[in-house]
Amino acid sequence: MHTRTLGANGTHALSVSALGLGCMGMSFGYGPAHPRREMIGVIRAALEGGITFFDTAEVYGPFTNETLLAEALAPVREQAVIATKFGFRIDADGHRQNGLDSRPEHIHAVADACLKRLNCGVIDLFYQHRVDPEVPIEEVAGAVKDLIQAGKVRHFGLSEAGADTIRRAHAVQPVTAVQ
Structure with missing residues (x-):
């Protein structure tokens, strides 16, 4: 399988297989x-x-897709690159609430919960799932930068973001991937 490099060369580059597997439909959505x-x-x-x-x-589930992936990859985790996402409001019982939540304290809490569900020590790529109009993107990027510095996340990504938003986020924390 060919590989692709996401992000700029150096510390912000992430090597992945040319094809990836989106797991959403396995436990949610379709x-x-x-x-x-x-x-x-x-x-x-x-x-x-x-x-x-x-x-x-x-x-995705909520939560069940991450635990499915963790179980499937447990014996070979070091061979895989896992991307997961934050940004929706979900209650503790796993019920999706209306709206987005990309407040820094929520991002930190989601990262900790994802690490537990994924049964791993670090999230390879952590995307903001949707741009939250209530939270400046600079604060979002700063929160992910803190997680990277803490060793909980390796790379930052954005989903469904416009060019200006990507530039502003990248000025705070380099963006490795956009979807």
Whole structure:
């Protein structure tokens, strides 16, 4: 499998397989969740086929997609790059609330919860799932920068962000990936 480099060369570069596996539909979004054992098999077959880049989010399920990915990749975690996302309001029982929440304290709490669900020591790529108009992007980027400095996150990404937002975020913390 060919690889691609996301981000600029140096410390902000992230090498991933040219193809990635988006895991949302395995447990959320497109009808009922598929059988867990079957989806674990799909994830492991993808890895055996050379796919090393896996995309999930706390909102997928909520939470269940991250735990599915963690279980599937547990024996081979060091071979995989996992991207997950923050930014939606979800209550402790896993019910998605209306609205976004990218306040720095929420980002920190989500990172800690994702680390537990993913059963890993660091999040490879942490995306803001949607731009939150209530929180300046500089504060969001600053919160992720803090997580990177704390060793909880390796790279910062943005999803559905415009060029100006990306530039402003990048001025605070280099953005490795945009989706």
